[in-house]
Amino acid sequence: MSVNGIQVEGLRKRYGEGDTAVDALKGVDMQVAPGEVVGLIGPSGSGKSTLLKCLGAVIDPTAGRMVLGDEVIYDGGWKVRDLRALRRDKIGFVFQAPYLIPFLDVLDNVALLPMLAGVPNDEARAVALELLTALDVQHRFRAMPSQLSGGEQQRVSIARGLVNRPPVILADEPTAPLDSERAMAVIRILNDMAQKYETAVIVVTHDEKIIPTFKRIYHIRDGVTHEERGEGRGFA
Amino acid sequence: MISLAGRDIAHSWGKFVFTGIGLGLLLGVTLTMAGVYRGMVDDGKALLDNSGADLWVVQKETLGPYAESSSLNDDVYRGLLAMPGIARAANVTYLTMQVRKDDRDVRAMVVGIAPGEPGTPGWPPYLVSGRQITRSHYEAVADVASGFKLGDRLKIRRNQYIVVGLTRRMVSSSGDPMVFIPLKDAQEAQFLKDNDAIWRSRRRTEANPDFNRPGASDLLDAVIASQSTNAFVNAVLVTVKPGYAPDEVAASIRRWKRFSAYTRPQMEGILIGKLIATSAKQIGMFLVILAIVSAAIVAFIIYTLTMDKIREIAVLKLIGTRNRTIAAMIMQQALALGAIGFAVGRITATYTAPRFPKYVLLVPLDSIIGFFAVMVICALASLIAIRMALQVDPAEAIGG
Known part of the structure; x- marks a missing residue:
């Protein structure tokens, strides 16, 4: 398996100090290859969100090592100076709720990230439209988020996560608000996009419907991950 | 890069416009207050301009005739006319009082003008209708702001006057319209007592053995006659030869x-620096309070608007938006709100100013200063919301 994608070794996260310290992550190992979609499942309080925030460079791990693409981003400390730019350029986020910017239309919601990175507006919009076309929502590109269905919003959210061609996408319960059919459609899209754009995708989920679709699953319990082979049933 | 602030405003324009209108009404009050001050200053200058004088000669060591009472004998002007450099000298009296017409009365400054011709110092320099006073008694020229019309009969003290002419922008330093009457009538009006008071005064004089000496009855008559006439004026207005x-x-x-004796700049200093100084401070205090209230309102509105976008801000920060982009978005919205508010305020002030009972002068310079002040206030007011937005944890966008 190529190390391009994301590789995590011995990742730890401790909240607090002394007697009140809580070890949310106790040495997480994880590896997701480009084009691969893995599930991250576990009960509430198991450390899923903490792991996602560490992988997303939103909070500081306490120890461990993370490699993103070909770049060591954390090794006992952050190795990149600008975490904001790291999140913008190297990590795609797909949230439980789409959290689209309500005052931007669909096209600009997706094009915003490259624009923030300094890409000219026209160029950013062209890339965004290409992705929206790949996700089959190009016909709604001038619509405002409030005018979209839940499934359309989630597809736009996925397009936004992919638009900067990040090596990794972190999806936080992306199917939670959707019915079975739409949930499967979203996972299918994530798989298609992962393969098309060679992106490693980590899907945090509780959703029993989609768990059988993963070929590999990381169970997390008490801050420790256990890898297991999934059913990889494909999509109904 | 697209304008996030512009897009947000365009998306929720109704909220911005209505909030801007509310703020604008407050700013309209602020601009009007500034206009009230400017109007007072302009009234003062109009008072000096319209008097047609180069010098105001008043009682020694007084700031008369507008800021303090002043009393001069009405023959002083003859001696002044004999001095080198003096072209014209004319007596004038000023008396602020209620002028009655039928059942209503109007607060006015009654000006007693010396006999002469148009151009005599103290005379109204122009009329908008009718004619100047030509008779020695019982004619009046009134400012249109008094509401009097040609032919109206006015009552000043016990005498009636007919309005023969109307003038404009002839007001006192406090904005009261002027009513011009002949000097003799004005002197009488200043001094005239009611019959009971005259009777009591005569009795008092008669009871005084110094005035009522046996065998000197002429003395008592002379004293009583001197008590019932007024040979004083408030000032002599002087024009200087070229x-x-x-x-x-x-x-x-x-x-x-x-x-x-005061020159025009000195008299302007007395009017603006002393007579309306307290009012100016009062208005200044109002302006400060209104500025603080405006800042508090803008801060509250921007804070609330920002609070409504906490999740979006968390998402923006998570996907890599720079702090300065977020700060700029909030500050631009605050400035846009200020601009909308200022436009509404300026329009409101323009349309309401003529309806105020006293002169409200909206000066373009005040508007320019006001605009920049509003922008600064809005920028400062947005700092609280910016601080709050920058403290938003991007992790809030991720559940758990």
Whole structure:
């Protein structure tokens, strides 16, 4: 398996100090290859969100090592100076709720990230439209988020996560608000996009419907991950 | 890069416009307050301009005739006319009082003007209708702001006057319209007592053995006659001959005639620096309070609007938006709100100013200063919301 994608070794996260310290992550190992979609499942309080925030460079791990693409981003400390730019350029986020910017239309919601990175507006919009076309929502590109269905919003959210061609996408319960059919459609899209754009995708989920679709699953319990082979049933 | 602030405003324009209208009404009040002050200053200048004088000669060591009471004998002007450099000198009296017409009365400054011709110092310099006073008694010229019309009969003290002319922008320093009447009538009006008071005064004089000596009955008559006439005026208005400097002529009057004499700049200083100084401070305090209230309102509105976008801000930060982009978005919205508010306020002030009972003068410079002040206030007011937005944890966008 190529190390391009994301590789995590011995990742730890401790909240607090002394007697009140809580070890949310106790040495997480994880590896997701480009084009691969893995599930991250576990009960509430198991450390899923903490792991996602560490992988997303939103909070500081306490120890461990993370490699993103070909770049060591954390090794006992952050190795990149600008975490904001790291999140913008190297990590795609797909949230439980789409959290689209309500005052931007669909096209600009997706094009915003490259624009923030300094890409000219026209160029950013062209890339965004290409992705929206790949996700089959190009016909709604001038619509405002409030005018979209839940499934359309989630597809736009996925397009936004992919638009900067990040090596990794972190999806936080992306199917939670959707019915079975739409949930499967979203996972299918994530798989298609992962393969098309060679992106490693980590899907945090509780959703029993989609768990059988993963070929590999990381169970997390008490801050420790256990890898297991999934059913990889494909999509109904 | 697209304008996030512009897009947000365009998306929720109704909220911005209505909030801007509310803020604008407050700013309209602020601009009007500034206009009230400017109007007072302009009224003061109009009072000086319209008097047609180069010098005001008043009782020694007083700031008369507008800021303090002043009393001069009505023959002083003859001595002044004999001085070098003086072209014209005319007596004038000022008395602020209620002028009655039928059942209503109007607060006005009654000006007693010396006999003469148009152009005599103290006379209204122009009329908008009717004619100047031509008779020695019982005619009046009124400012249109008094509401009087040609032919109206006015009552000043016990006498009735007919309005023969109307003028405009002839007001006192406090904005009261002027009513011009002949000097003799004005002197009488200033001094005239009711019959009971005259009767009591005569009895008092008669009871005084110094005035009512046996065998000197003429003395008592002379004293009573002197008590019932007024030979005083409030000021003498002087115009200076070409080639003479008003300062030098004023200095000469002070030295040789022992009166106070003020030039136009000195009188303007008295009016603006002393007479309306307290009002100016009062208005200044109002402006400060209104500025603080405006800042608090803008801060509250921007804070609330930002609070409504906490999740979006968390998402923006998570996907890598720079702090300065977020700060700029909030500050631009605050400035846009200020601009909308200022436009509404300026329009409101423009349309309401003429409806105020006193003159409200909206000066373009005040509007320019006001605009920049609003922008600064809005920028400062947005700092609280910016601080709050920058403290938003991007992790809030991720559940758990």
